[in-house]
């Protein structure tokens with residue numbers, strides 16, 4: 512058995528899919544926040560957060576795993592939140608990577624674009640980045656019966672990541688993904704939001720407000 516600390520700033524950010532995977536799996540964890548980031552940064556594998564601090568309950572040995580995608584996949588494999596078929600699992604990984612691409616694109620627009628250029632950059636994101644993303648995801652979801660799951664029949668880390676991406680996108684670009692503009696993607700959002708453990712998490716004080 513192992514104990515987990517999700518080490519990140521007090522926000523959802525790049526840690527939220529990690530938390531969603533742990534919540535969906537029903538695995539307890541603590542949140543750990545930096546007390547003095549400048550001092551702590553150099554102790555991390557790549558000088559960044561999130562990290563997962565894994566403590567072996569028997570030996571008390573700790574391992575710090577960095578890089579959000581690696582952490583998410585480690586936990587998803589460990590707690591059976593990946594597709595059983597290896598090809599479906601790889602296709603799921605490709606969906607996850609496309610989510611990272613679009614999330615990184617909007618982060619660039621909103622946080623790294625000079626204010627004067629931001630409105631045009633947001634319009635460009637809405638008109639050029641978002642439509643092919645929605646189209647590609649809709650095609651995959653429709654191929655699997657449009658039930659809010661990308662491959663096969665069970666929830667995986669991919670749907671959790673998509674839920675989180677929709678939440679973030681809609682916060683940064685209001686109405687980016689809605690039941691009307693992207694109904695198949697919205698079904699993923701609904702499916703995850705109604706998962707019993709996720710529903711409980713979303714109503715709990717463990718959920719970060721931003």
Ligand SMILES: N[C@@H](CCC(=O)N[C@@H](CS)C(=O)NCC(=O)O)C(=O)O
Nearest residue numbers: 524525558559560561577578579580
């Ligand atoms: N590829 C990394 C990126 C991590 C990253 O950009 N972390 C940011 C916060 S979201 C960070 O630690 N920023 C503070 C710093 O670099 O000093 C991942 O996905 O985990």
